[in-house]
Amino acid sequence: DADVTQTPRNRITKTGKRIMLECSQTKGHDRMYWYRQDPGLGLRLIYYSFDVKDINKGEISDGYSVSRQAQAKFSLSLESAIPNQTALYFCATSDRDRGNSGELFFGEGSRLTVL
Amino acid sequence: GEDVEQSLFLSVREGDSSVINCTYTDSSSTYLYWYKQEPGAGLQLLTYIFSNMDMKQDQRLTVLLNKKDKHLSLRIADTQTGDSAIYFCAESNPSGTYKYIFGTGTRLKVLA
Numbered sequence: 690d691a692d693v694t695q696t697p698r699n700r701i702t703k704t705g706k707r708i709m710l711e712c713s714q715t716k717g718h719d720r721m722y723w724y725r726q727d728p729g730l731g732l733r734l735i736y737y738s739f740d741v742k743d744i745n746k747g748e749i750s751d752g753y754s755v756s757r758q759a760q761a762k763f764s765l766s767l768e769s770a771i772p773n774q775t776a777l778y779f780c781a782t783s784d785r786d787r788g789n790s791g792e793l794f795f796g797e798g799s800r801l802t803v804l
Numbered sequence: 805g806e807d808v809e810q811s812l813f814l815s816v817r818e819g820d821s822s823v824i825n826c827t828y829t830d831s832s833s834t835y836l837y838w839y840k841q842e843p844g845a846g847l848q849l850l851t852y853i854f855s856n857m858d859m860k861q862d863q864r865l866t867v868l869l870n871k872k873d874k875h876l877s878l879r880i881a882d883t884q885t886g887d888s889a890i891y892f893c894a895e896s897n898p899s900g901t902y903k904y905i906f907g908t909g910t911r912l913k914v915l916a
Binding site: 693724729730731732733734737779781790791792793795796797798 | 808812835837839844845846847848849852892896903904906907908909
């Protein structure tokens with residue numbers, strides 16, 4: 690099984706609908722992230738969480754919200770989806786231990802299409 | 805602000821060497837990374853280099869860092885069709901928030 694699991698992997702929805710993307714991890718990491726990937730733009734950080742009680746906005750948080758339900762679970766919500774939120778979304782985790790490289794571990798992605 | 809730039813595409817013939825380049829702006833970055841994204845998959849760390857190093861070699865991969873010019877490169881020797889992927893350069897400064905800045909990604913196409 691994957692260490693970082695995202696659901697759903699693919700979702701097509703309509704403008705104005707509420708969508709939730711879920712992420713769970715078995716790596717025991719404290720830090721979790723949501724990124725968005727668009728062609729030619731690379732990865733942009735939406736939200737990040739360094740522990741259950743710590744939630745921070747990234748560079749493109751408008752139109753999104755998150756919930757850290759437990760150390761292992763971090764969900765991303767689009768309250769009212771719009772077409773320019775069509776993208777590939779990635780959840781990632783990292784270990785807070787400053788002795789390591791800060792490597793990010795990614796899920797396989799959730800492709801969202803908003804019509 | 806902080807920025808990481810890469811060219812979008814690179815095409816090489818199988819067996820040749822590939823060189824993917826990246827420039828960054830944050831001189832306080834402690835780690836510089838290369839991530840690989842294969843089709844339909846998430847990113848996976850390929851290699852990384854400390855900012856106090858000039859070069860790192862790992863089998864077919866060679867990373868070169870020019871701190872003066874803020875230039876990072878990834879050389880893949882004997883490129884194979886399985887190396888076809890998107891390669892992302894990234895920087896971070898763990899003394900702060902472990903915040904990553906990713907480049908746009910370079911799509912490497914290996915021609916048989």
